[in-house]
Amino acid sequence: MHELSVCQALVRQLDEIVQRERAIRITQVVVRIGPLSGVEAQLLRQAYPVASAGTPAAHAELILETLPIRVACESCGAETNATANRLICGVCGDYHTRLLSGDELLLAQVELERDELATASGRH
Amino acid sequence: MCDTCGCNITPGNAHLLRNDGPLARSADGREAITLLKGLLSENDRQAAHNREHFDRQGVLALNLMSSPGSGKTALLEATIEALAGKLRIAVIEGDLETENDAERIRAKGVPAVQIATGTACHLDAHMVHDALHRLDLDNIDILFIENVGNLVCPASFDLGHHRNITLLSVTEGDDKPAKYPVMFRAADVMLISKADLLAVLDDFDPAAAERHLRNLASRAPVLTVAARKQRDIDAWLEWLRTEVAAQRERVARRETLHPAVQSEGQALHANSGTGQPHRFVRLP
Ligand SMILES: Nc1nc2c(ncn2[C@@H]2O[C@H](COP(=O)(O)OP(=O)(O)O)[C@@H](O)[C@H]2O)c(=O)[nH]1
Ligand SMILES: [Mg+2]
Ligand SMILES: [Zn+2]
Numbered sequence: 001m002h003e004l005s006v007c008q009a010l011v012r013q014l015d016e017i018v019q020r021e022r023a024i025r026i027t028q029v030v031v032r033i034g035p036l037s038g039v040e041a042q043l044l045r046q047a048y049p050v051a052s053a054g055t056p057a058a059h060a061e062l063i064l065e066t067l068p069i070r071v072a073c074e075s076c077g078a079e080t081n082a083t084a085n086r087l088i089c090g091v092c093g094d095y096h097t098r099l100l101s102g103d104e105l106l107l108a109q110v111e112l113e114r115d116e117l118a119t120a121s122g123r124h
Numbered sequence: 125m126c127d128t129c130g131c132n133i134t135p136g137n138a139h140l141l142r143n144d145g146p147l148a149r150s151a152d153g154r155e156a157i158t159l160l161k162g163l164l165s166e167n168d169r170q171a172a173h174n175r176e177h178f179d180r181q182g183v184l185a186l187n188l189m190s191s192p193g194s195g196k197t198a199l200l201e202a203t204i205e206a207l208a209g210k211l212r213i214a215v216i217e218g219d220l221e222t223e224n225d226a227e228r229i230r231a232k233g234v235p236a237v238q239i240a241t242g243t244a245c246h247l248d249a250h251m252v253h254d255a256l257h258r259l260d261l262d263n264i265d266i267l268f269i270e271n272v273g274n275l276v277c278p279a280s281f282d283l284g285h286h287r288n289i290t291l292l293s294v295t296e297g298d299d300k301p302a303k304y305p306v307m308f309r310a311a312d313v314m315l316i317s318k319a320d321l322l323a324v325l326d327d328f329d330p331a332a333a334e335r336h337l338r339n340l341a342s343r344a345p346v347l348t349v350a351a352r353k354q355r356d357i358d359a360w361l362e363w364l365r366t367e368v369a370a371q372r373e374r375v376a377r378r379e380t381l382h383p384a385v386q387s388e389g390q391a392l393h394a395n396s397g398t399g400q401p402h403r404f405v406r407l408p
């Protein structure tokens with residue numbers, strides 16, 4: 001539901017990168033969303049064309065990566081896989097765990113296209 | 125996509141929208157840049173700024189979240205009455221405007237600012253910043269921010285507050301924490317609200333609700349509150365007093381506090397500093 005505003009934040013970051021890098025467009029975007037980020041990959045994908053329309057990031061290929069949910073146990077030290085609503089230790093069952101991965105909401109990588117002629121001639 | 129939530133452009137972020145990117149021209153040179161930057165870093169920056177405001181003025185800022193109708197406003201009304209003359213309270217009201225929640229708060233003699241969320245499904249740090257400048261925070265001990273009634277969207281947006289309070293009313297299922305792990309994992313305290321109805325509702329088990337919360341690796345205290353009927357908010361008031369004292373100590377030590385939501389994963393997989401992004405040219 002809030003994926004459109006998240007997507008708009010993403011597009012603003014992409015816009016900044018285009019300006020900073022003096023690129024002309026973004027061709028690919030890699031976003032890492034954990035199952036515990038609160039953002040649905042499917043909804044983010046649907047929101048992307050709307051949020052990016054008319055910007056240099058429009059038409060970019062959007063790649064969504066998910067890391068597994070992993071927790072580290074403070075009682076027994078084990079690192080185990082977990083699920084969104086069961087974040088307890090997979091070995092001893094203690095709930096005193098720390099999340100190692102699974103809540104990411106990150107812009108991981110951007111592929112951009114420069115105007116080579118402009119770059120070669122030193123024009124920015 | 126949720127087309128009723130309309131959380132696209134909020135009054136608070138509208139000024140940030142820019143759609144005037146450079147004209148695209150064809151070229152070949154493609155380059156990949158790895159960044160690992162938080163998608164909501166812009167909101168997080170604003171939230172940090174809000175938190176500075178609160179800390180500078182010695183205010184404890186609390187974010188109330190729940191489903192619609194779980195009793196957020198009723199709890200605020202009861203809290204204001206109970207703390208009258210003891211702690212100074214202000215409220216930023218983000219719950220749906222039509223409910224007239226800000227009016228309900230003002231009727232108790234406390235300053236309240238209503239955020240015009242329109243049909244937005246969550247508050248963000250920019251909206252809260254606009255609202256906090258319409259309040260005189262100098263003479264305030266606790267600022268309550270009543271978020272939009274929604275168990276999904278509000279959990280993703282840091283507002284600059286210090287603590288998350290999540291209400292679960294006994295008229296909802298006791299398995300809500302299992303169904304909305306992102307929201308309940310973010311709770312610094314879970315309040316089982318409308319506890320006066322436990323006597324007549326036999327399908328809500330507070331112990332089961334707490335078990336579901338612990339399964340989220342949450343160490344948050346679980347308190348029961350009744351804001352109407354046989355009012356009982358003593359445990360909650362005690363929690364508030366402790367938090368106000370803790371905030372005063374932090375302010376004296378020039379420290380601050382983020383809500384407990386464990387973001388180790390986010391931190392581990394993001395560049396902490398603003399160092400140069402690592403870059404490489406993509407192979408064809
Ligand atoms: N029995 C009972 N009803 C309550 C309690 N707290 C709130 N309510 C009722 O629940 C409804 C929604 O409450 P409200 O505070 O507006 O919920 P909000 O949407 O979370 O702000 C109202 O009809 C309240 O009277 C309570 O402690 N006990
Ligand atoms: Mg309300
Ligand atoms: Zn939404």
Ligand SMILES: [Zn+2]
Pocket residue numbers: 073074075076077078089090091092093094
């Ligand atoms: Zn263990």
